[in-house]
Amino acid sequence: MNLLWLFLMIIVVISIVVMTMNTKFSRFAGWLSLIAPLLSSIYFINQIKYVYKGEAVTFFKEWMPIIDVNIDLRLDGLSLLFALLISVIGTGVFLYAIYYLSPEKENLPRFYAYLLIFMFAMLGVVLSNNTILLYTFWELTSISSFLLISYWYHREKSQEGALKSFLITVFGGMAMLVGLIILYSITGTNTITEQVQMVDQVFQSPWFVLAVILILLGAFTKSAQFPFHIWLPDAMEAPTPVSAYLHSATMVKAGLYLLLRFTPIIGQSEWVVYTIVTVGLITMLVGSFFAISKEDLKSLLAYSTISQLGMIMTMVGLGVLSLNNQFQNHNEIYIASLFAALFHLINHAIFKSVLFMGVGIIDHETGTRNINKLSGLKKVMPFTAIMMTVSALSMAGIPLFNGFLSKEQFLTSLVETSQVDIYNQVFSIVMILAGFVGSIFTFVYCIKLIKVPFMGEMKKQLLPKVPHHDGGGMLIAPTMIALCIPLFFFIPNVLGEYLIGPAIRDIFQTSNVNAYLPHISAWHGFTIPLLLTLSIYIIGTLLILLPKWTVIYTKISKKLEINTYYEKTMDMLDQLSAQSIQLIMNNRLNQYLHIIYIIFFVIIGFGIYKVGINDISYYNITEVTPFEIIILINIIITSIALMFIRERMTMTILNGVIGYSIAVVFIFMKAPDLALTQLVIETITTVLFLLVFYHLPNVQKDKPHVLGEIVKLMIALLMAVFVVIFVIIMQQENLFTKISYYYSDAYELAGVKNIVNGILGDFRALDTMLEGIVILIAGLGIYTLVKFKIRKGDPNERK
Incomplete structure (x- = not known):
């Protein structure tokens, strides 16, 4: 089975699920949908052995070759890593959703159709080897995520969250599209693997900086980087399975995938490193800082996701200079940073999906996610408590869990890259300090995630409903995923060798990176990263045991919420829009036409000015017969009469006279097709006008306004002047190539006369x-x- 068949199978499953709508089989939509991620997981797991050997699975079909837009799919090391996350985590999420959503209360086919479309789009993003195809799937993820976030559309917050995420991510997507088009104009190809091989040509182009900035915008908005991170917390209004899928393992990782895929291109300049690292560290600090103050568990997880994404983005930024000829003396350090980014990306998808599912179980069984109402749940929900504790400790970077290994690699990357000579000393110190502070906040909110809902005595009087069991079937998927957390701590190099190594190899399309790949181990001796880790544990523990600081912290955090400024900005834009519309849209058709014509005259006048009319060498006027002169005089007299007549029916009839007179002119010029078209159109429009005006009040008593009539006359004269100028300009052979040459072979090409x-x-x-x-x-x-x-x-x- 090739990639195309996999995509077709997913589409077939989507179609089957959609067909179950409003039928007695709708309750089985989840089980039918599970086929797609399960099939996808089996396929990609089977491809590991081939990709590991350096083989790439491809599919190519011409679509629009004239502009190099083709169905070009490629499964290499990097796309395989992301495809496995999308498929395997997706399998768990689909299984979890079957038990989470109620068949009686929810429209299951609609939900699973949206979720399948999203999975299909995400696979398309990571498998596309054509930039325009990648963009198509990229925007499809935004559309499908909009539908998923607004699934409970009767809730106002769901609508707002979906709209915010859509606006921000689509803005970034369009910026990315322009950047990709610039790359095409530089390289002459939309094939990503070919563009990566033309790095020197791209870097030497004067458009390089703009292209990279636009691609960075696309990545930052999709991966919720500061200041575009504000869409992610509001997206938590989606059902928990959606959050567990979109906001842990898939959608928010798309921006990281984009940067990793184009690393050889964007990693040609030092300013890119400074930009990505700065944005990543600020995002990490902002996410971890605000996560502590959140009272809603999903909101806390949302900000923790922002923090973790910033951490991964920082590591990607530290590694983009890999294999750059200018900085090749430090390839081992750069490759280690990229390796750490991919390792933590996998770890984050695992423990964060488990945490989201765990919070969903708590919400499902207690009816609330408010931490002020939750406590003592470990007695009633022991499996959920164990599962979430393991995941939270992994995110905190505690030993015996996979997150500890990637967190150590993060600190190591900060320390080692700070010693590279391209970094300013002050920037290096700030970089380490920011990573250190962000890690302390991460430790605090992770412990809070365990301590508050599970420790102490249960507050039954505050709960909407008292839990009596541990989630039932909802525990299956998160438990299976959670088993990977300790497993990958003890055998991390299996991931390193079979997934991360091939991914880095195929990012640069060379096996030279194999010599720089690090070996993952839990113990590196007494080093600076170890000292930082111990300091994080000590300071974080003190902050948890001494909670008085949270009083000041809470007040400060509320004042610094960027979301507040976003809402104020949107309100201001709404008011400005309303005022502008009221100014322009005043229900006066004449004014609308005046505005349209004025803008038209400005644009066309500027075009004529740029082309110039001084170089006109000749113009040709066809001989005019007496009959044509009579018709033209009739048109002129009728046009003048229209300025003084106020009765609508009469105006419509006179306007029709002008149209029919023009049709007669076409007949005299031996253009029967044009005459026939003109007669048909004029008849239809005249009849429609007469029909409409028959039911409207008469305006015969209205007195004409002198200034208004002068404006109308000026517009008519200007239009006549422009038309004459156009006719004369179009007759000049030396200005433009006539478009008629393009259609000269119409008979041979289209078979029409x-x-x-x-x-x-x-x-x-x-x-x-x-x-x-x-x-x-x-x-x-x-x-x-x-x-x-x-x-x-x-x-x-x-x-």
């Missing part, structure tokens, strides 16, 4: 089809308005 039909039906068939779709949508809208009338007494009720 009528060039107009050929353009509409073949050369611009896609444009014609889209115009037809627009008309169809407009027609459906009108039908809906007519069919579902609003009752006068109750505007919310439809007939």
Whole structure:
């Protein structure tokens, strides 16, 4: 089975799930959906042995080769690592959701269809070897995540959270698209593997800096980096399975994948390192600082996710200079940082998905996530307590758990890279200090996550419902995933050799990195990172045992919430938008037309100015017959009459006279097709106008405004002048290549003798089809308005 068949199988599963809507089989939607991630997991696990040997699984099919947009899929070391996370964690999440969601209360087919589309899109992102294909899947993740976050659309917070995440991530996606287009203009290809091989050409381009900045924007927004991190906490309004999937193992890792995939390109300049590391450390500090003050368990996990993403982003930034010829003396340090980033990325996906599922179990059984109401749950929910304790201790970096190993590698990367000569000494000190402080806050919120809900006596009087069991089937998936936490502490080099090593090898498309790959071990002797780790434990423990500092901390943290400034900014933009609309949209059609024409004249006038009309060498005027002169005089007289007539019906008829007169001119010019088209259009528009105006009040008594009539006259004269100028300019051979040359082979290419039909039906068939779709949508809208009338007494009720 190749990659295409895998994608087709997922699409088939999505279709089957959708078909279960509103049927008696809808309760089995979850089990049907489980087929897709399970099948995907089996496939990618089977590919490990081939990718480990250096083989890449590919699929290529031409799509739009003229602009180098093709269905180009590639499974190498890096994409395999992410595909395994998407599939394996996805299998656990789908299984967990089956027991979490109620078949009686929820629309299960809709939920699983959205979740499957998201999984499909994420696999597309990591498997795409074409930048435009990658962007297509990238935006599909934003759309599907919007649908998942707003799944409970009757909740206002769900709507707000979905909209915020959509706006921010789509903004970043569009910025990334521009950056990818710039890369295409530099390299002449959209194939990612070919672009990476043309690093020197990209770096020497004057557009290099802009392209990298735009790609960084795409990565920062998707991976919730400061200051774009504000969408992630609000996204917690989604059902817990969504949070466990999107915000631990998949969507938030897409930005990291993007940077890792383009590391050879972005790692050509020192300023990129400073940018990524600075953003990553600030994100880590902000996330860990605010996580401690949160009273909602999912909100706490959201900010902890932001913190961990900042930590991984920092390690990616420290490693982007790997194999750069200018800095090759420190390749071992840089490669170790990338290795640590990928290792912690795996560890984070494991323990964070377990924590989200655990919080979901608590919410499901107690009816609340508020830590002020939760305590003493270990007696009733022992398995959940053990599972979440193991995961939280791993995130805190405690020995015997996998998070300890990657946290040690993080501190080692900070210490070792600070000694590299490219870093400013002050920056090096600040970098280590920021990582150290962020790790202390991480330790504190991890212990809080264990201590508050599980220790002490249960506050039964504060709980919406008292738990009586430990979650039942919901424990299966998180327990299986949690077993990996101690397992990978004792056999971490299995991941290092079979997943992380091949991933780094295929990032740079060379096996030269194998000599620099580190060996993971829990003990490195008495080193500076060990001293930092012990200090983190001691200071973090003191902060937990001496809680008085939290009074001042809570007040400060509330004032520093960036989300508050975002909401104020959005409110201000809403007010500004409302005022602007009120200023422009005043229900006066004449004013709307005046604005449109003025903007049109400005743009066209600027174009004529740039082209120039001084170089006009000749213009050709066809001989005019007496009949044509009579018709033109009729058109002029009718046009002047229109300025003084105020009766709508008469105006419509005179406007039709002008249209029919133009059709007669086309006949005299021996253009029957144009004449026929003009007659048909003029007849339809005249009839429609007469039909509409028949039901509108007459304006015959309105007195014409002198200034308004002058403005109308000036607009008409300007339009006439512009048309004449266009006609003259278009006759100049030396300005532009005539587009008619492009259609000169219309008969051979399209088999048509009528060039107009050929353009509409073949050369611009896609444009014609889209115009037809627009008309169809407009027609459906009108039908809906007519069919579902609003009752006068109750505007919310439809007939």
